[in-house]
Amino acid sequence: MEQAISYERIPTNIYADSEEASKAVAREIANLIRQKAKDGKQAILGLATGSSPKKVYAELIRMHREEGLSFKNVVSFNLDEYYPMEADAVQSYIRFMREQLFDHVDIPAGNFHLPDGTVPIEKLAEFCRDYEQRIENYGGLDFQLLGIGRNGHIGFNEPGSLVNSRTRLMTLDLTTRIDATGDFGGLSKVPKKAVTLGIGKIMEAKRIVLLAWGEHKAENVARAVEGSVTSDVPASYLQLHPNASFIIDVAAAAQLIRIKTPWLVDSVTWDRPMIKKAVTHLALTVNKPVLKLTNKDYNENGLSDLLALYGQAYDINIEVFNYLQHTITGWPGGKPNADDSNRPERAFPAKKRVIIFSPHPDDDIISMGGTFQRLHDQGHDVHVAYQTSGNIAVADDEALRFAEFVIDFNEKFEASNTKANKIYKEAVKFLKNKRDSEIDIPEVRHIKGLIRKGEAKNTCRYVGIKKENVHFLEMPFYETGTVRKNPIGEADIQIIMDLIEDVQPHQIYAAGDLADPHGTHKVCLDAIMEAVNRLRHREYMINCWVWLYKGAWAEWDIDQIEMAVPMSPDQVLKKRVGIFKHQSQKDGVVFQGDDAREFWQRAEDRNRATAELYNKLGLAEYEAMEAYVRWRF
Template sequence: MEQAISYERIPTKIYANSDEASRSVALEIASIIRQKAGEGKPAVLGLATGSSPKKVYKELIRMHKEEGLSFQNVVTYNLDEYYPMEPDAVQSYVRFMREQLFDHVDIPSGNWHLPDGTLPLEKVADFCRDYEEQIERYGGLDFQLLGIGRNGHIGFNEPGSLVNSKTRLMTLDLTTRIDAAGDFGGLAKVSKKAITMGINKIMEAKRVILLAWGEHKAENVARAVEGSVSADVPASYLQHHTNAAFVLDNSAASQLTRIRTPWMVDAVTWDRPMVKKAVTHLALQVGKPVLKLTNSDYNENGLSDLLALYGQAYDINIEVFNYLQHTITGWPGGKPNADDSNRPERAYPAKKRVIIFSPHPDDDIISMGGTFQRLHDQGHDVHVAYQTSGNIAVADDEALRFAEFVVDFNEKFEANNPKANRIYREAVKFLKNKKDSEVDTSEVRYIKGLIRRGEAKNTCRYVGIPKENVHFLDMPFYETGKVQKNPIGEADVQIVMDLIEEVKPHQIYAAGDLADPHGTHKVCLDAIMDAVTRLKHREYMNSCWVWLYKGAWQEWDIDQIEMAVPMSPDQVLKKRYGIFKHQSQKDGVPFQGTDSREFWQRAEDRNASTAELYNKLGLAEYEAMEAFVRWKF
C-alpha cells in the first residue's frame, strides 16, 4: 500500500472539538501526576493561561473530585504574567489560575508559582534568574502546556524571540495587546509588557503539548507545523523538540495540508463536496475561471486521480460550475411560483416565518444585513432574536454619557422616580472612579444593556421589522459582567426553545462563526443546536431549515457555501446605514479585534471579497455577496 505523504514536521493530533481534545490532554497530565506520585516524586508542570487550557483544567478538577486525582505532589510554574499587574486584578494570571484550577484541587499553596507582576523594575531580572533556577532544582519540567498566539507566540515569547531566550521581561507585540483588549476594557488599558518564561526553558521540558482551538489560530498553526523553523513564528521551534505535539480541533487544523488539500496527502473519496473543494482550490491557485481549467492544470496540481475518474477536464468543470451557479439566489426565502429544483431554498410556503438569531445586538445587520432586509422586503414574517445584551462591549465613557444625560434630565424636570435616579447617580459615581481591575456594577451593566437594546430596536425600525417581532432573550450565561462567561445552562437552552415553539419557523438563521470555541457566538450556536435537536420531533420542524452565517471577520470557504445572496451597490449602502445605527460600536470599541477597520468596513470588505471569488471562478460579477451554509439537523 502506498505510503501517505506528510507535510507536518511535528506530531499533530486533530479532534472533532476542543472538549474531546482537552479530555485527552487532561488524561495525559493525570497519568504523569500519578506516575510521579507512585515514585514518591513531585510532578513538575509548566502551565498556561488564556482560553485554550480552560477545559483541560476543568477536566482535571472533575478527575480530582470524582476520581480521586490528588495534586499533593504537584509543583507548577506558569509561563507568564502581565507587568505590572496586581495578583487580584481581573486580568491577573494569578487570579485566572486560582479561579480555573488551584482553588478547586488539593495542591499545596506553596507549590504553585507564577511570575510576579508587582516587583519593582530593578528586581525583575533577579526574579527571572531565580524562577529558572527553581525549575532546574526540580530537574526541569516534566510537562509543559502551551497555547499559541495569533502571531505564533508561545508564552509571551513574541515574534523575533530566539531559541535560547531566557525568562525575562518582554515588550508585547501590538497584535497580542489587541487580542487582550477585551479583557482590559480597551487597547489603551492593556499592559505593554509581561514577564515570560523563555523559549530555552520550554524546550527543556520533557514533554510539551501545544493546544489550539478555532479558525483564528489556523494560519499560524499551519506555519508552525508545516513551515520552516523561524523566529517569526516562535511556536515553530517545537519542531526541534523530541517529545512535543500539537493538539488541535478541526477549526484550528483547517489550514493544514491534510485538511485544506487532502488529495495532496492521501487517496480521497471523490464525493460532491470533495470535488467542489478541489476544483475551486485549483481554479484559484492557477488563476483561471472554472470553465477554463485544462487537463494539464489537473495533472500538474495533484488532481490526476480526479481527472482519471471523469475522463476530461471539461466534464468536471461543467459540473462544478453548475454547483456554484446553483448557490446564487436573490430570494433567500425561496422564489414563489418558480422551479426550485436547483435553488438553495424552497419556493413554498411563499411566505415563511423566519427567526434570525443574533448573538449580540448587531450581528444580524453586520453579518447578514442585506439578506435580513431582503427577507422582509419579499414579504416573509421575520423575527429577530438578540441572544445577549452585549453590555460588556459598551465603553465606559459611552455609558457615562448616557447616565449623565438621565441625571441631568431628571434634575431639570424634577422627575419623581427616586429609584431610577439612584441607579443612574450610582452608575455615574462608579464610572468616574472605576479602576481598571474592577468589574462593572449591575447598574452600569443595566445602562450598557439599554444602550445596545436601543440601537437594536433602531436597526429593526430601519429594516421595517414590527416591534412585536423583536425579541431580547438576555440569555443568563452572558450576564457575568466579565469577558469570561458562565457555562451554557438549561435556562439558556429553554429560552431559545420557547421562542422556536412560539414562532414555529420555516427558516432559522444563526451565527456559525466558530473562530473562538469559547466565545459568545459559539455558546449561542450551541444553545440553538441543542434547542433544535430537542424540538426536531415537532411536526413544524419537518419544514424548518437552519442557515448559518459568519461574523464580521471571516467568510465561509467558497467550497462550503450553499447559499450566496448577491447585493447591489444600493443594498450595500443600505446595509452600511443599518450598521451605523449601532453608534456604541464605532470608533475603537473594546472588541475592535485585530485591525483598525470599523465593523461596517469589515463587513463590506468581506462581502465584496465573496463576490470577487465568485467572479474569479467565472460566475456573474456582483457588488457584494452574503453567504450561508445549511445545518441539516
C-alpha cells in the first residue's frame, strides 16, 4: 500500500499481521548484527519488553538456531524496569529478557544491560547517569526497538515527558499501571514507579523502530504518526528523528487516514465494502440518515468520485441502505422456509448444528448472549466449547473461600482425610501465605478453574443447553499460571479439530476480538482458524459458515457488520441474568482494566450503541444489537 505522505509524518509500514511484521524487524536487526560483525564491530541494541517485541525475539532465536546468527558481537541496553523490583520476580524485565531472548542465544553474559530495580533510592540518580554513560562508552545505540503504550508512552516516558528528558525514576500513569494489572494480579500490586531510559537518549539512537499491534493501539498510533508533536503523546517525538519508522499491523492502523478514509488519500476501487464504508462514514460525519444524504454532502466530503460513478446521491443512498437493512435478522441460524437471498444466513438446513467457541468461560454469554439464547430457542443443536479454564481471572480470596467451604464440608461428613481434602488444604495454606510475585500452585489453579467451570455450567443450564453439548477443552497453551501464555501448539489445534470433526457443524461462532494480538482471544482464534483450514476439504465443511463476534469492550465498525441480531428489552434483561451466573467475575474482577463498569454493563452499553448506530443511519430502532462478521475460509 502506498504511503500517505500528506498525512503521515513518520514512515509507517502496515503489515497483514504481527507475525509478518515481526519477521521483517528481526531481519533488519539480524542484518545489522551481521554487517557489524563483518566490519569487526559490535552491534549496540536498545531493546524493549512487553508483548509487542515477543515475536521479534522468537524470530531472532530461530535465526540463531537455524541460520547461524551469532550474538557474540551484540551489546544490549534495555529501556526500563519497574521500581522496586527483584531480578528473580515473575514480573521483572531481566527475567522477561532471559526467557524471551538471552537464554536462547549466544550473547556473552556481560553484554546485556538493564536498569536495576534493586538500587537503593539514594543511589538511583547516580545509577541512571552511569547507565547513560555506559551507552555513550559504546558509541551510542545503533538500533532502538520500541513499543507504544495505550497512552502514547515510549519506554516508561509517560505523557508530559520532555523531548530532552534523561534516564530517571518515573511515576507511572494510571493507564500504564492498569495495563500491567494482569501481570501482577491486581492494580494494588503494580509498582507505582519505574526506571526508564529518557527520551533524549532514545532520540540519539541511529535507528528507531516502533512496534504496535492491535486495535487498542490504533488511536495513539494515529496521534503519534499524523498529529502534532506533543508531550501528551511522547511517541510523537519520533517525528523529529531522521531515521525512525512505525511497524504496525492492520488493526493498529485502523485510525490512520489512509485506512479509515482511504478515498481522501488516493483513488480507490468502489466495490461494495468500500461504498458501504464511505457512505456510512459520511452519514455519521454530517449527522444524517443515509437516505437524507445529498449531492452536496458527497462533494464537500471527498466523495465526488463516487458521486460521479452513480450520478445521483439518491441511487447510492438506496443501495447502501439496502446493504445495511439486509444485515439485520432475528434468525441468526437462518429463517426456515423463507427467501434467504437477502438474509445474512441460509434457511437450509432448518435445524443447524452450531459450535460457539468461547475463549474464557463467560465470553459466550457476554459477547453473544442474545444470539446464544435465540439459537437454542429456535431449535438449533447448540454446542458450547470453552477453550480455556480462565483460572487466572479468579481472585485469590474467591478461591480461598471456595477451598475452605470444601474443607468444612468434608469435615462435617468425616471426609477430612481424603486425598481431595488434602489438595484443598494445600491450596489454603499456599493462598494464606502467597507473595505478590508467586505463581499459583497447580492445586490453586485447579480450584480456580473449577469455580469458572461451575459458573459456565450454570449459564448453559440457564440457556437450556444439554449437558452433553457443553465442552471444556482446557487448551494446554493457557495453563502457565501467569498472564504470559505459551505459544499455540499442535495439541491446542488438535483439540479444536477433534470437536469440529465430532459435531460437524453448519455454524461456528468464534471470538474475533483482536485488540491484543498476544492475548487469549487471539491465540484461541488462531487455533480455530488453523483447525478449520486443515479440515476445510471435509465434505461437511463445505456447508459450514464461521461468524466472528467481538468482546466486551468494542464492536465491529458499522461498515464491517454482516449480521446484526436485534434484542428486545426482555432479551437484554435475560442476557444480563446469564452474565450474573459468573459470580467470580462481578464486583471488581482481577482484570478490570481502566473501565469501572462491570461486564454486564459493558455488554449492554455496547449492544445499545450498535442499535443506536443503525438508528442514526435511518434503520429501525431496536433496544440492542449483537453484531458479527463472517470469516470466509
